[in-house]
Amino acid sequence: MTNEWCGWREATERALYGPDNGFYTRPGGPGPAGHFRTSVHASPLYAGAVASLLCRVDTALGRPDELALVDVGAGRGELLTGVLAALPAEVSARVRPCAVERAARPEGIDPRIDWRGELPAPGSVSGLLFANEWLDNVPVEVVETDEDGVPRRVLVRADGTERLGEPVDGADAAWLRRWWAPPLTADAAGGGSPGLRAEIGRPRDEAWARAVRTLRAGLAVAADYAHERGDRPLFGTLTGFRDGREVPPVPDGSCDITAHVALDACAGPSAERLTQRAALHALGVTGRRPPLTLAATDPSGYVRALSEAGAAAELTDPAGLGGFGWLMEPVGGACAGLLKGWDA
Numbered sequence: 001m002t003n004e005w006c007g008w009r010e011a012t013e014r015a016l017y018g019p020d021n022g023f024y025t026r027p028g029g030p031g032p033a034g035h036f037r038t039s040v041h042a043s044p045l046y047a048g049a050v051a052s053l054l055c056r057v058d059t060a061l062g063r064p065d066e067l068a069l070v071d072v073g074a075g076r077g078e079l080l081t082g083v084l085a086a087l088p089a090e091v092s093a094r095v096r097p098c099a100v101e102r103a104a105r106p107e108g109i110d111p112r113i114d115w116r117g118e119l120p121a122p123g124s125v126s127g128l129l130f131a132n133e134w135l136d137n138v139p140v141e142v143v144e145t146d147e148d149g150v151p152r153r154v155l156v157r158a159d160g161t162e163r164l165g166e167p168v169d170g171a172d173a174a175w176l177r178r179w180w181a182p183p184l185t186a187d188a189a190g191g192g193s194p195g196l197r198a199e200i201g202r203p204r205d206e207a208w209a210r211a212v213r214t215l216r217a218g219l220a221v222a223a224d225y226a227h228e229r230g231d232r233p234l235f236g237t238l239t240g241f242r243d244g245r246e247v248p249p250v251p252d253g254s255c256d257i258t259a260h261v262a263l264d265a266c267a268g269p270s271a272e273r274l275t276q277r278a279a280l281h282a283l284g285v286t287g288r289r290p291p292l293t294l295a296a297t298d299p300s301g302y303v304r305a306l307s308e309a310g311a312a313a314e315l316t317d318p319a320g321l322g323g324f325g326w327l328m329e330p331v332g333g334a335c336a337g338l339l340k341g342w343d344a
Contacts, residue, residue, distance in 0.1 A: 005155040012139035015251035025103050040079045043311035047082025049283040057128045057219050060334045067094045068127030073134030074099035077109045122213040129220040136258045138207045141200045160250035175202045179265045197236035201262040208266040217332035226263040226325035263325045271329050277322035282339040285312045
């Protein structure tokens, strides 16, 4: 891998998706599950909740002959596999599952799953598009304010060494002004504090808009760890993960490189945003403990229910996975408000 200076967006693209040594695309790699724990890997309850959401989309669309389920950033197909197993037979018979993933198709995966490296064509499918922790791996530029408070693009080499480059301008500067609250400023005259960092989420906004456009009708959902404009972190969120541990983000293909998502910037005019805790509660994943009386009448059932409650509690913990953001974009009107009216 080259060790020349470039922006973090280019460096991350090579490190994660390079054809020979990309963290996600190298042949024989373990996939995301080998390095970090997502909601998909935490419990089959998550796939069950997505199956429930797909059933709501199906009803809203009038139970079409073909119902699309598009998983963007599908990893090794774990979510699709779990959803297909959880669906009622009548719905499963009409589902057309599609995995969008730049890694090669895993061996032994359900032959019904269409595995592709790119999104379906615009307006080509109706159903549910789901992107779990995909946007955080869409590469972005990183900027840092210099000693005069001027935001400059951060350049990096494959060994993780950084230096400041040119001042941010054009569309990236406009994005900073619109979406990254002060004190970081894209004003070339300065005015900010030195050493502040931000990730420019414009490529994610564009990637999400492309994903939503694949739907002719239905619902697009992005679930990711996120922050809001009024609460952006002062020093950015760029980091790495390897073997279940957080590590420095070194763009040499040895680790995941990720940053929190500005979901508010991605959101379209009809978008609905809520926490994962609220979304899963609306889909029946609550984490309530079973009644103690069950232990006396059905001990094995009590143990199973207690284990399920623990898994649900992890998925809905507001200080953990439950604090993730869900961005829901209905397309065509029928799927608006599918999770409305539920308590967080």
